[in-house]
Amino acid sequence: MALLAVEDALAQLLDGVTALPAEPVSINRVRGRVLAEPVLATLTQPPFDASAMDGYAIRWADLTGPWRVAGDSAAGHGWAGTLQPGEAARIFTGAPLPAGADTIVVQEEIRRDGDVATLSGEGPPRIGAHIRKAGQDFAAGDMLAGAGDPLTPARIGLLAAAGHGMLPVVRRPRVTLIATGDELVPPGVAPGPDQIVSSNGVMLRALFENAGADVDDPGIIPDRREALAAAIAAARGDIIVTIGGASVGDHDLVVPVLRDLGATLDFWKIAMRPGKPMLAGRFGGARVIGLPGNPVSAHVCALLFVLPLLARLGGRTEGLPMRRLPLAAPLAANGTRRDHLRARLTPDGLAEPFASQDSALLGRLAAAQLLIVRPPGAPAAATGETVDCIMLDSIGNVS
DSSP states (O other): OOOBOHHHHHHHHHTTOOOOOEEEEEGGGOTTOBBSSOEEOSSOBSSSOEESSSEEEEOGGGTTOOEEEEEEEBTTBOOOSBOOTTEEEEEOTTOBOOBTOOEEEEGGGEEEETTEEEEOSOOOSSTTTTEEOTTSSBOTTOEEEOTTOBOOHHHHHHHHHTTOSEEEEEOOOEEEEEEEOTTEEOTTSOOOTTOEEOOHHHHHHHHHHHTTOEEEOOOEEOSOHHHHHHHHHHOOSSEEEEESOOSSSTTOOHHHHHHHTTOEEEEEOBSEESOTTOEEEEETTEEEEEEOSSHHHHHHHIIIIIHHHHHHHTTSOOOOOEEEEEBSSOBOOOOSSEEEEEEEEOTTSOEEEOSOOOTTOHHHHHHOSEEEEEOTTOOOBOTTOEEEEEEGGGOOOOO
16 A cells, blocks of 8 residues: 555545534533534623713713712612712612613712712713613624634633523544553553553543543553454444554554454555554544554654544644744755654754654653654755744643
């Protein structure tokens, strides 16, 4: 099977993928989620003419006073009376405007002596000063947010004020992680002879949960066809992600097991480095992505393919944060595969690739702030030449 270009593989993976169905979620739990449907206001805000300042409610016709203070209007406790000529009502920010009043005089411009209020400053500049009119923010029936809008803290506050306690949000994508390998032990367990700790599972789980997915991890699956087949068949979710075993060695079982189960393979092997042996296919109603076992390869493939798929399913924009940055060191000409070089950002804003790019070096991956993207056949690049970079530190957390 010929190597597939990264761009073609991603287009093929996302072809026909749409946002998942809506589910109602409490407004207290929707941070970072995406609306599945338009949301209309069920209330009017403000629901009444309200004071924007602490002061005195008056009739503009009675300016410049003095006034007899006939009552008090506070937030949550409006004055039920009606202002008569020559009267004022003490009023506080957010309180309902009493009937008959049409203007607010701020308290700093009033001198109070018992029940008599006298103007001590210039007074309000116009009729209606310092009043928030009913419906000034929104009215019942107004569309306040549309399908696909992210639920930011401000938007959550808006929709709460509009009367909503539940919101229709796109269901979280569900991912099943299947790590294979007799050499693996769980984190926190001392490895035996010829064994290593399974770091990919926890790394990818964190990456996918940060991207808004619900992740199920059934544990490490031994290198036996029947065990791997049972794990894949039992997986429940929108995406099944296998880790390791996707190449062509005698112990690489993912491809033959998927074929035994009747899964379809959309592509296998991509013209990229690291991550060439990645595969994608379908099993039942789920997308299957087979990631390489090397940590850097798994992480880079997950960034380039799983995160965009999660974004599309979750109703979000699927692009990764990109910047053009000048190089801190020269780069040799690239080969036939798109390369992704781990790099740091220097204090003066240059992209500095690490000397070693071994796909098993987790230390270099953890220290990387960006990936320098080198297209297939890219010529040598000199210091100071600008290159495309994926900004790892700018990948958002939407969980």
